[in-house]
Amino acid sequence: MQTWAKRGIQTALVTGGLLMLGTGIASADENVNPDSPAGPLDVNLSVPVDIQDNALGTLGKQVNLPEFHKEISTKPVTDAVNKASAPVTKTGALKPAAPALGATNGVVAKATDAASGVAQKVGQATHPGSQRAAVAQDAAPSVQDNGDPFHGNKVSANAALPILISGNALGVLGDATVDSNAQQNYEHNSDVSTDGSHGGLAGNVVALDWALPVQISGNALGLVGSGHTTGSATQSASTTSDVDTDGTNGGLAGNVIAPQGATPVQVSGNALGWFLGHAETDFAGSSEAESGGSLKTHGSKGAGSGNVAGVPVALPAKVSGNAVSWGGDADVPAGAYDAAAKAGDTAPGPRGQSYIQTDGDDSFLAGNVAQPQPAVPATVAGNAAAWIGNSLVGGGAARQSGGVDLGSDAKSGGTTSTSGENAAGSGNIADAPVAVPVEAFCVGGTWIGNAHASGCDNTTAAEAGSDTFTSGNGSFLGGNSVSAPPAGTVEVFGVGGSWIGNASGSATETKDVKAGGYTGTLGNDSAGSGNAVQVPVALPAEIFGVGGSWIGQGAGEASETKTVTSGGDGNTQDDNAAASANLVQVPVSAPVQVFGIGGSWIGQGAGAATTDTTSTAGGNGKATGKEGFAAGNIAAAPVSLPAQVHGIGGAWIGNGFGESENVTDSTAGGDLTTTGEGGSVAGNIVEAPVGAVASAFGDAAVWGGVVKGEGSNDVTSTAGGDAATNGDGGSIAGNVVAGQLLPVAQVFGNAASLVGVAHATGINDTEATSGGDIATSGEGGALSGDIFDVPAAAVAQVFGNAASLGGVAHAVADNATTGKVGGTDTTSGPAKALSGIAKQIPVGVVAQVYNIPAGLIAVTTTTVHNATDVQVADREAQIELPITMPELGATSLPQLPALPARAERSALPGAGLPELPALPTSVEGLLPNADLPSAAQLGDAPTVVFQQITDVVSGKGINIKG
Template sequence: MQTWAKRGIQTALVTGGLLMLGTGIASADENVNPDTPAGPVDLHASVPIDISKNALGTLGKQVNLPEVHKEISTKPVTDVVNKALAPVSNSGAAKAAAPVTKAANGAVSKAAAPASQAVSGAVSKAQAAAGKRTDQPKAAAPSIESTGDPFMGNKVVGNVAVPIQITGNAIGVLGDAAVDSDDTQTYEHNTDVDTSGASGGLAGNAVNLDWALPIQISGNAGAVGGSGKTSGSATQSAATTGETTTDGNNGALAGNVVAPQGATPLQVSGNAIGWFLGHAETDFNGSSDATSGGSILTDGSQGAGSGNVAGVPVALPAKVSNNAVTWGGDADSAGGSTADATAGGTRPGSIRETPTYIETHGDDAFLGGNVAQPQPAVPATVVGNAASFVGKSVAGSGFDRASTIIGSNATSGGFTSTAGRDAALSGNIADAPVAIPAEVFCDGAAAIGSSAAGGCENTVDATAGQGGTYTNGNGGVVSGNSASAQPAGTAEVFGSAASAAGLASGSATEDKNVTAGGYNGSQGNDSAGSGNVAQVPVAVPAEVLGVAGAAAGQSGGTASETKDVTAGGGGNTQDDNGAGSANLIAAPVSVPAQVFGIGAAAAGQAIGEACTDTTSTAGDDLNANGKKGFLAGNLGDVPVSLPTQVHGIGGALGGIGRGASQNLTDSTAGGNATANGEGGSVAGNIVQAPTAGAATVDGLGAVLGGLASGESTNDVASTAGGDAETNGDGGSIAGDVVSAQLLPVAQVFGDAASLGGVADGESLNDTAVTSGGDITTSGVGGALAGDIFDAPVEAVAQVFGVAASLGGVAHAVADNTTTATDAGTDTTAGSTNSLSGVAKQIPVGALVQVYDIPAGLLATVTSDTVNDTEATVADHQPQFDLPVTLSELQAHKLPTFPSLKSLPLPTQQRADLPQVNTLPVQTPAASALPSLSGVLPTELPAAPASVQGLLPQADLPGVSSIDSNPTTLITHITDMVSGKGIHIQG
């Protein structure tokens, strides 16, 4: 017993990372005070251990393993340290340490003075360049004052908890073991950090580590030559929380915060593992929850190197639960599992009391109020899967039990605000919220065995950095800038099955919401290199669901889902009279990458069915204002929306493969883009390259000596960008727009191909793609202002309704409705003599469709195809329209006239006309006609010797009347390049 317990405790110590804390470890049987004030050095780690109701079955008897209820903690040591350090802060100790602290404060004050002077000088120069008055009070050097605390309010706090719960497990080795457990473990420890380094040097800084890592191993069953059976439930929660509050106002290297906050529960629960001649069975529910950290508040105004924050909230709930695995045995798992994690917290902020994770300021500061915050929320799940090799495994619900309920909630960080007004290198934000659940659930795999995974209902909510960021760099130098990478997506496989020479099935449903980041806002009025925003929101829901594959067995996969993935939330920045300020760069990307509803079989049978409702959104509307600025308010936007999907496909190689799918996808990247460069130089310009497209392969049947069918409903909407509007009136190189609006579509659907087999392909396709929009600007009174150079390119390629067979049968059914809209109308104003108000659009479009083609040799082929396609590029039809189809005029058919229902036929002849048989039927011979001699003139008048005065003449135009517009030549060239007046149609 002691050896077994000792090993478990040693494992817990390693897992908890206590060596990292560099403190002693002791064993204590005492309750934890949930609210402990933090001392100058307060490192607390705890490993509560709860081991109960575990059993081992061997040689005909069950052995109940000993129970352990223990807590391993550093508290006995850290309490002593804290008590020893407490008197150091009293007046007597502070008086003794006064010479040292006074010398330190003086040194820091002297070191900070040049930085403060540099801030004042740099800000004054920036304001002068921007045309702002500089006779304002200059930022004073931080005045360092002693607080009477030799530690100067600096704190190092560690709050780590690793609760371990091992309960309800049973292992049968040449024997039987059965347990029933209903166990709960709870741990809470809160440590608030409240300090200050105001007017101090190297003061009020805080390192605050909060980490909750509960480990649950419960309800697992294993068997080798015996039986293991478990039932019941286990609930575990751990919280290591605390708010962090400090202040570095008017300080040097003061009020800075480093706060790692981890909530990472690990759950291994309800698994059944049946090894050789063993039977493992579980019916167990596991629940895990972890919470860590809290909000962060500080201030670095009028300081140097103060009020900076590094917040690292990590929410990563992981679970490996309710799986059934067997090799030469039998495994059966049922039940459910949930795991939740929350890292960081919020408090009412100063901006409209918005719930805020981090708030700081760096006004009138140097290197103050900056924020760095990676914020991952990444649930990881391996639940409800079944795998067998020469055995039988069942995971999830059957006919006589409830569904497997799976769920994860992960939340990290939140809204962040700061400012760097009249400062240098202050109030900047580096933001990286990440929300990407990674999951494998309810899949079945069998090799010479039988595996069934079914009835899973999965609900996931992953949120990272919700609310976005806001900063302000007005009057600053390289201040108030924001850079944010915002990836949101999924990586998952569920409701699928694969069989080598056995039986496999998987079925599941899910409801998932994933959000990373939000709106990014800033200002840069009267500043230099400030108030700029860069954001890269990326939404990529990637998944495989409802897919079945069989080599020489049978497999079936069934799945359905509703998914909403959102990355970012647009951006806005404002600047008047700035230099190199309030520029915005965005690259929102939305790429749903999905494979679903596919059945592929070699010498077996595979059926895959799936239904998906996916909404993928990256970014939103953008605005940049650079009025009366230099190199300000410019906007670069590269939104990409490209759903890439393969679904509803059946394939067979001597077997039977069927695939069926229903797809509803809405993908959006970016939105409208607005800017303003009135009265500015190199200001308010927009450079954009929206790309909206769709790449799908669906509704196909392909067979070689077998049976295959693919059936799909494909409804896709893809949008990138929107309207662009700016203004460059009275500016120089201002309010110009350079645009390349791209629209690529590549689709293959509703086709069938057979070689010695039977293939059916059917697709109902409705695709709507929109790239960009109207462009509006003005350059009145400006030079090289308000110009538009727009090159929209559209390429649509589709193959549908094609049935091809050699010695087989192929049936293709395709109903296509495609709408492709690229670009819009360009509008501007201004004098072209100053190269302003020039609008040049060069649209290029191509529509190539291969459809309604039955082609067979010694085969039966049919194609039932409907095509309704509308494609426009810059409100014009594509120059190249090349349909390839046999539906236009086949060799054995007559042409049809859709607008003419029937040819006119005589109805009744007039009675008063002579009948045909009474008309003369003989015509006179040519010799009987009268002679024309003498009737026509035989001589023509002679030509005059001179044509002077006979032909109309006009003077050549004077030089003044020739078109002197410098854009005339450009117009002729661009018209030829864009193919205006050219339309090629096959």
């Protein structure tokens, strides 16, 4: 009987194994994904190479270089490795045997069921203790193979390096002429789909995608010969992959690391005229790259799960359409060159189309996101450079036909959403999108030669990242968000510079740059959660429309329309929380621009430029700290500072002409709203907005020669806005501390000459605003609803002055400056509980030096119109110091208007300055000897003691005007 029982058990094990194998085969057949190998490693590196239509001219012959078309790939090797390492249950290797095994499994199952029953009965009859042994055997540890020894972890590398070399003409001791139209396309997708839920160290993904097409086409070289090429080259590469995994209920599961690079490189359409050579190209180059995809995972109810590091990099780079000569001639009469890059993609999600989607609810250290997202186009195109030679791009100085069209487009990442509710250290976001195009185009530069670059038209778009959403409700250190999205430009265009030669540059451009977006989070019923930090920076930095020379001639001309946006609104909310839903904002908008400048030193320089610039950093800030502790507080320091120099003409023994038109709108931050009702250290606001302007324009200065500076300036600078909170029923809640600043410094419409002729015209329309109204309440609260506010304005301007020692200086200035800092402060509450107290200390100074003609054996004239209105907390500035002398003599000096005699001072408008009494010779009887009042005698206003001090500091009753 024991023999029969043993055989029955063996039969059951064998047939059961076959059944499991058949089931595994059927399951694999249902889940086969042709884009993702079943193995843990998927590496695909491809290098497609296309070489065609290239020629070498030498010794009176043109040699057409051989063509080459081949793809070098790791695919054959990696496919074999993947197949060998793949688990059986994840492949279709046994798929043909599945029908037969399925039928066999059915028959064997019935037999094993009967055999098992008989064997069990026989064993129990012959050996009564066998049942206990069976029970003991069932309780023994067992090992079960899940069919995947790698637990769904995957490493994927999808990279392509296409190389296109076409249409190049090299004339070396001979002539070469090429006409080519080449095209190269590469595309490979490798989506990754796996699962690490309910697993430990499972379902993790490392996915590298990189598309790097390299184009070297349409270049011409002349070296004691001639190279000439025409045609086009079009190249694209795509290495895409969406990632979808899961780490729910897992430990160190479902995490994703995804570097995604789209970096096309274009070196096309360049002309190199080397020693005694001529090079000419008329070409069109196009490069595109796309990499990566959307990233989706989960980390809820896990530990160290569902975290994502997405690194999309969009960096299109081109060095194209340039003409460079050294002892030769280089010509690029026309061309078109564009490059585009896209890194990362989006998929439908709870917040619309999203780049990253994950979660970390009910978890520990899960669902966190780190995402640096650069979109940085790089361009060096359409430039002309000569060193003892001639270089021409576009129409040039003599020809107005032709031109070079340039374009760059970069996009990385997108919207991100996660959550960390009822969790610890989960659902946090570190966001760093960067959108900063770096470009130099249509610049002409020479040293003993001619270099002209004209007719460039550039269009650039760069977008990095987007909105972020998270939630830390009911969590500890969860749902926090930090965003630092710099957006700006670094560029030089439309510039001509010479040193013993002639150079010019002219260009137009349209640019749209955006980094980051809205930041939203929650922290209800939490601790240290739902906090947000935003540091958006919008910084367009550029030089354009500048002409300069040293013993030569340099001319620059440029116009642009530019929009730069960094970040957006911030919103964080919580109720009944501790150290949660606090918001920190430090937005900075700072256009730094130099344009429309003409300068020379023993030569002639001319520059002309126009700009329409919009620069925006951050937005409104909203938080709530209702019935919370150290919650819903806001700290904001928005800074708007356009710093610009334009429309300047200057020369030292030469001529310099500068002309500019400037329209700039700079904004940093916005309104602030929060509440600390029923809270402790909650709903407080600390703000320090700075709405500033710093500019110099429409000025002219000469040592010996003729100069002219003409500048039109229309600038709006806004920092911050209104602030509103509430501290009713709270303790140290709903308070506002504000330092609102308005510094303005401008120099315009001034002319200065030593022994030359200087003409200056500055037309100014400046509007600066900092901060706004403040409203709060402290009803029923303690040390709540208080306001301490210092709005301060300092305006310094020098305009419409003409000075000459022995020449001619004419100055024209029209000034309209409007400034507003602070506003109305409103609060209420029981003063006895140090609540509802408002103290505002406005400080305003306006100092202007204008309309002063000063000459010595010279001719000087000034024409000035001034309209300045500066409001400090809805009042005029306390101190106004105008210095103006419209008919200053040759030996006179400008000075402040003299004060009238003591008897006449009472006639000064608003002066009210009483005559000071004689100083006493003794202090006896001067010191008070009355008893100090008790606390009860102070009444309902304990701060009345400080009233006189604050009145003096604020300048109340003091009004100094010239």
